[in-house]
Amino acid sequence: MINFFNDFANLCFERFGNRVKNWITFNNPWSVAVEGYETGQHAPGLKLKGTGAYRAAHHIIQEKSYIKGTCDFLGLGHFTTRYVTQKNYPSGLGDSYFADRDLAELVDPQWPDPGSEWLYSVPWGFRRLLNFVKTQYRNPMVYVTENGVSEKTQCTDLCDDWRMTYLKDYVNQMLKAIRDGVNVKGYTAWSLLDNFEWDEGFSERFGLYYVDFRNKNKPRYPKASVQFYKRIISSNGFPNQREVESWKRKAVETCSSSNQLLAADPLIGHMEMVTEIVVPTVCTLCILLSAVFLMFLLRGRL
Incomplete structure (x- = not known):
């Protein structure tokens, strides 16, 4: 190795x-x-x-x-926030790293949920975390190595308004932390492209660019967030609220051409049919077969 x-x-x-x-x-x-x-x-x-x-x-x-x-810098990946409360786990549950912590994680149902079951948009938690690092660890040099939001859908709508809102809110909280004196030296949005997300495979998409994994050439299509994030970088922040809203409108307008290109891909139409028709049908058949098998099994025991 x-x-x-x-x-x-x-x-x-x-x-x-x-x-x-x-x-x-x-x-x-x-x-x-x-x-x-x-x-x-x-x-x-x-x-x-x-x-x-x-x-x-x-x-x-x-x-x-x-x-x-x-150690020359702290690499910090951050996506979401949780509340925690003390909780005692029954000993009968067996050994577990999570039970050893004696705490439970909580979320506020009012927090925006862009689609992934674990990722809620909680921008203020980002600023608090950065300030915690500053006060507890003598304000080390920090590079934010990962920060972004995903969607777990098969849709081909590239006008990702929720991602633009997430990036705007989180980058803004980071800028506030910098004004608080936190030694942030760099920021990387996660991620440039849709990629292979560990145990989630290709089903969870973080990319600013949509990747058609079903096509052997893996073509890329820019989402609206590409233009929006480009504006944030070129302006090194946010000039004013009205300007930022105009960025979002223009980004949504430019993504329409990408939507048309993606919709024209015959593989996409085929896969949408597979997702919407074939997959539910197969699942239904599996449930029915399982029920029939269970009936025969129970009859054999009576």
Whole structure:
């Protein structure tokens, strides 16, 4: 594995080294430990409840003697916020990393829900988190490595108004945190393109560009958020509310041509038919067959 990683790193340095100066070795170490060894959602897919995450984290920090004092920046990925409250879990539930925390996560039903079941838009939580890092960790240099919102739909409407609103609100809260004195040096919207989202596969789309994964050429189509985010970058913020609203209107207008191109793709029409007709039909047949099988099984036991 070490040799494979060396080959991968050398390839990255060779191809991108003249442009990329900051590198992150392990992305989402929490996910590596918890979702790789506790829940089994990610590779290597182990479900060692109550022990796996701790052992994985312990092995990760064994190298601390090599890296102590070498931290040059904090890479922070942030998408949403939760309230927490104290909660005691019954011992009969068995060992679990989540039960060990003795807390429950809560959401406000009034928080906007763009579509993904776990991602609520809570912009003020972003500012509070950045200020927490400032006060608790001596205000380190922070690069926001991931911040964005997804949709879990098969729709081909590229006028993603909810994503533009999310980006506007979250970037604005980050700017407020910078004025609070937080040492934020960079921000990256997640993500440039729709991509492979771990256990969600291609079903959860974060991209500013829509990717048609069913086409072997993987064509890209710009969503409205492309033009909107471009305006934020070129203006280095928000000039005034009226101007920002005009950005959104123009972005929605320009996305109509992308919608027409995407709708003209015959594969898209075929897949919409599969999604709307074939998938529900197959699910219904599976339920009926399961019911018939259960009836025969029960008759055999009577």
